[in-house]
Amino acid sequence: MKMGFVYQAAYPPAADHASASLQYADNNFPGHAGWKEIVTLGPLQV
Amino acid sequence: MRLQPTMPTWPRSTFTPAIIALWPGWESSGATRAATPKPSSSTRAPSRSCPCRCTWPNWETCIPRPATRRSQEAVPVGGIHRLLGHINQVLHNRDLALFYADHDIKLDEALALAHKEFEVRHDIYTWDALAWALYKNGKYQEASDAIDNALRPGVSGCSAVLPRRHDRRPAGTNNPGQRPGCKRRSASIPSFTSSTPPLPATTAAVARASRIDREPRTKSCSISDCTFFLPARPGLPAAAHAQSFAHPMGNFSVNHYSKISLENDGIRVSYIIDLAEIPTYQELQQGNITANVADPAVTSFVASRGRSSGVVSAWWSTASRWPCVLLSSQVIFLPAPAACPP
Numbered sequence: 001m002k003m004g005f006v007y008q009a010a011y012p013p014a015a016d017h018a019s020a021s022l023q024y025a026d027n028n029f030p031g032h033a034g035w036k037e038i039v040t041l042g043p044l045q046v
Numbered sequence: 047m048r049l050q051p052t053m054p055t056w057p058r059s060t061f062t063p064a065i066i067a068l069w070p071g072w073e074s075s076g077a078t079r080a081a082t083p084k085p086s087s088s089t090r091a092p093s094r095s096c097p098c099r100c101t102w103p104n105w106e107t108c109i110p111r112p113a114t115r116r117s118q119e120a121v122p123v124g125g126i127h128r129l130l131g132h133i134n135q136v137l138h139n140r141d142l143a144l145f146y147a148d149h150d151i152k153l154d155e156a157l158a159l160a161h162k163e164f165e166v167r168h169d170i171y172t173w174d175a176l177a178w179a180l181y182k183n184g185k186y187q188e189a190s191d192a193i194d195n196a197l198r199p200g201v202s203g204c205s206a207v208l209p210r211r212h213d214r215r216p217a218g219t220n221n222p223g224q225r226p227g228c229k230r231r232s233a234s235i236p237s238f239t240s241s242t243p244p245l246p247a248t249t250a251a252v253a254r255a256s257r258i259d260r261e262p263r264t265k266s267c268s269i270s271d272c273t274f275f276l277p278a279r280p281g282l283p284a285a286a287h288a289q290s291f292a293h294p295m296g297n298f299s300v301n302h303y304s305k306i307s308l309e310n311d312g313i314r315v316s317y318i319i320d321l322a323e324i325p326t327y328q329e330l331q332q333g334n335i336t337a338n339v340a341d342p343a344v345t346s347f348v349a350s351r352g353r354s355s356g357v358v359s360a361w362w363s364t365a366s367r368w369p370c371v372l373l374s375s376q377v378i379f380l381p382a383p384a385a386c387p388p
Binding site for chain 2 (some may be wrong): 001002003004005006007008009010011022024026028029032033034035036037038039040041042
């Protein structure tokens with residue numbers, strides 16, 4: 001069983017794109033064996 | 047273990063011919079014979095109805111202690127491998143091969159025995175014995191291939207860790223008193239077999255080791271520091287093979303994939319969670335659903351899982367919680383092995 005979700009959110013109004021940082025956490029099904037992979041993609045101008 | 051006068055007497059018919067045949071071999075073993083007490087007059091058969099009464103050998107003198115297990119000189123192996131060789135030349139060649147490999151003796155003969163066993167039997171235990179013998183003989187690549195074959199779905203004897211196929215008969219077919227409301231739930235409850243012996247130790251250990259090598263790795267990333275680029279696992283959602291395999295990470299594993307992409311209008315997170323057989327079964331039970339994508343209840347359940355808090359969370363360091371919005375959700379059920387939920 002594979003579940004896929006797509007989330008979206010706007011940039012925060014006060015965010016400085018040059019230095020803003022995003023924290024991301026995936027606490028789904030903690031304690032289970034398996035791999036966890038996080039990929040980040042972004043345009044060069046960001 | 048010594049036969050006491052109070053122990054029951056075994057009639058001769060309960061002994062298989064193989065056991066009877068091996069007994070002279072035990073008697074001819076000097077160390078075993080010396081350690082085996084002679085039956086006293088009180089332990090002899092009391093009547094003609096029980097004509098066979100045997101004294102068991104003293105196993106402690108034959109089985110090596112753990113501290114001296116690897117020491118060839120300290121292991122009185124004569125009786126044991128004679129025993130294993132006499133019981134059944136076909137089935138227990140495997141045991142004899144494992145014994146030789148365990149004690150690092152007659153390794154070439156162990157490999158020959160494993161190959162000979164493999165000619166007549168291809169179950170998981172034979173693959174395991176062959177892998178162990180190959181490994182002990184330094185043929186590591188062939189041993190690795192044998193282990194892969196042992197863990198291959200469909201190999202006989204590997205059903206110990208897999209639940210049986212769902213019983214999809216309609217409720218009430220075999221139980222007229224069952225309530226109709228239990229239909230869906232009973233259809234998703236597999237039964238587990240407990241009579242099958244466990245996985246061979248070698249294969250199970252290697253499987254655990256390979257699983258440990260792939261322990262989940264967690265990375266924290268920053269939007270402003272997107273220099274590292276992890277390769278995406280290729281085609282995860284599109285990996286619906288026509289052929290069914292057990293989950294490579296184990297039946298209990300849960301795998302996570304997150305892709306955070308920066309778009310012009312905001313951030314988009316594509317999150318895929320891959321549940322192996324057992325977590326899938328738990329999810330199906332929790333949602334009281336069946337593995338049917340076309341079922342509206344399944345779609346609703348998955349969407350609710352996506353909206354629930356704690357699935358993923360992301361937030362800006364300069365802001366409060368990230369107000370993420372679920373755009374879409376999808377679920378697929380891959381073809382599963384015969385004994386597993388999808």
